[in-house]
Amino acid sequence: MSTNTTRGRILDYLALESDATVAHLAAALSTARSTVQRALDAMVEQQELRVLEEKSSGGRGRRSRRYQLAERPRPVLVYIEAPEEVVVRAVERDGTVLGAASTRRESAGPLTIDQIIELFRCAAENAGREIADFAGAVVGVPGPVTTLRSGDPAPHRRSAFASWGSNPPSIRQLQTWAGEDPVEVLETRLGLRAVMENDGNLSALGESLLGAGRGGHIVLCLSLVRTTGGGIVVDGQLRPGRSGMAGEIGHLSVRADGPLCPCGNRGCFWSEAGYETLRIELSTVVGHDLSPADVAARVAAGDSVFVAALRDFGARIGSIIAPVVGILDPDIIIVDGALGAAAETVTVGMREALVRDSSPLAARDLRVTSGELGDAAPFVGGAAHFHRSLPAATPAHV
Template sequence: MVRGDTGAVVSPSAKAVRAVRSALTAHGPLSRAELIERTGLARSTVARTVQTLLDHGELRETEPRSTAGRGRPPALVTFAGDVEIVGFLGLSHSELRAVVLTHEGEVVAERRTPFDSLSRESDPISVGAGLLDEAVADLGGGYAAEVSAIAFGMPGAYVPGIGLTGASELEEQVATIVGTGGLPDWMRGDPAVTLRERFGVPAVAENDANLMALGEVHFGAGAGASGVLVVKLVDGVGAGLVINGRLFRGAAGMAGEIAHVSVAEDGPPCLCGRRGCLAAVLATTALTAPGTLRDAPARLGDVFARAAFGDSNVLADLLTSVRYLGRVIGDLCVWLNPDAIVLAGLDEVVGARVIASLAGEIEARAGRLVGESTTLALGALGPDADVMGGFVLLRGLLASRA
């Protein structure tokens, strides 16, 4: 244990820990002097980091190399054993991502590929297994050869032991609206069960917006708040509700499914079978949209992206989108009065504009007291919010089996 001048315990930074691990992975056992040279870190930083990892049992001292010089050569440090790892598979409407993390939550490798989750032949478990194997292989020495647990994040309401909520109804609507020949097999059961059978390790699955919520609450912009609503505004729209650190799913896993709140009675058709749902009106799927950009359907992601680059032609669409969001979120604020609302998936420039407009919508619909008591913030974890939410679930799963 390393203490500072005041006697307080001084922990090394995550950057320093990564640097030391990377050097040992790439070069094998090293002396402290060699670690200073390889990492570029200060002598005191290397000493503190190495001692902390020794205390935690991650590193061990080994016999020094024999030399022809005088005196005893410096001791070397190396991994005490392979660093344990877990895996995360993140499925969106258009991409599949495989991420490898240590048991401390450090992302150490990842692979990704374009993926059509609604294609009849799609199999994210098999494709994800291949990506995860590639990511683990990228690590090299010093890490376990296999993951000890896996989390799977996906769009759509999820119930443990069942899988996607309302899959049979969704199949009919997909065939009618999108024109595909029904749902892929992976949507007909619980992906967590399939993962456990495929890998032979503990596995969990969860809705992607719920994972983003857990990630932001435990590691990001929602930390310290007791009631947090995290709104996902990337590759779809959704929300996750975390109360006192625990995810609230609802009776059928539908809590936070704001994508399917009706905001326009005569609006465009939605995959859920109704019309005018928030997802359809904002065109977060590839179905349709109320506005146009250069005579093409205006998807919400396109609006945000072009607004980020200063395109004034999309400001009207941006404000319209915020008004629709404000209707739904403002009503939720009346019912929930959360400490914080975190918007995930926006860059700082567009996010500041959205927050300013959304604050006005919330106060107009929920009242001044509710509006002033609720903090609006941008997500702090970026594209890793769902990854860290998956880690939260895996950490709990592994702790329960210890």
């Protein structure tokens, strides 16, 4: 594991704990003590950490060195889009929400850039802060996000829209930024450093750090409500893949002669058998539109039709990802906590299908569980992702 990767995990840990020794960090991160010590030495030199020395018990022997952040990380503004709502939350690195602002989508079309900027300003105001008080801004988008070339002068910038230009696919969330670079827009209009990432990846990172994936080695997190996708986290590090498509179950083909998807594939899962399709089918059964919360309430109440439908839905997902599980061999699969009470029912069907269709060794000790953070997952992950994207500080020499 590289020193830079270890640095990010140390920053995550110390954002939640007041301080720690090298032994505590090595155990918590499952990383060799020598690797942790090298990272700590570099971070002290770069003035990211301060050292607290304590006398050993009894007053003899070597002093115990404890490390803590040199200064408290500033909060971040995180922007996430859903089919019917756009939300910006002011979030501390430890996931604490300071304030938020949201707006319902109008049927007339996507939000304007001015409306988006106003949403950021309202979230800051509701947190009792000025825009300048924030470390930066994060944009979570439902489309694939591809890393720019390593030679780019701003390597933290990531582009999801280069191949679409001013004609993005007919997904409402993607139309908001048609022809625009979200990072450039926010940096220009807000005066803050900005980064962009796929919202499913942000959810996966959030659940891995502070939710159901804590302590996991290889974690696959599935987003099913806001979008149909997912993310992969290995040893606390997001692994989006070369093209940004790692974990994107929504774009696995389930019908070869299905409709053409904006991704270039046919019969993708999100359009053929995703959660939105299921919700519409259940709405037809009861004769009126159902929200995800309505579906969860029906499941919690024990409605046999809804319980069976959600269990079958989980089984379909399990069958689709069974080959992936055999290849990736994760130790935890997290089902979108935004499903609420329905998530546990989905995991039951998924687990049954994975035991039946996947490699027995891969499925034997696999933990399939519902997310703990609910709809907060991408915001928690967004704050962590932003701070991890910051370059190491340059030491000040006098």
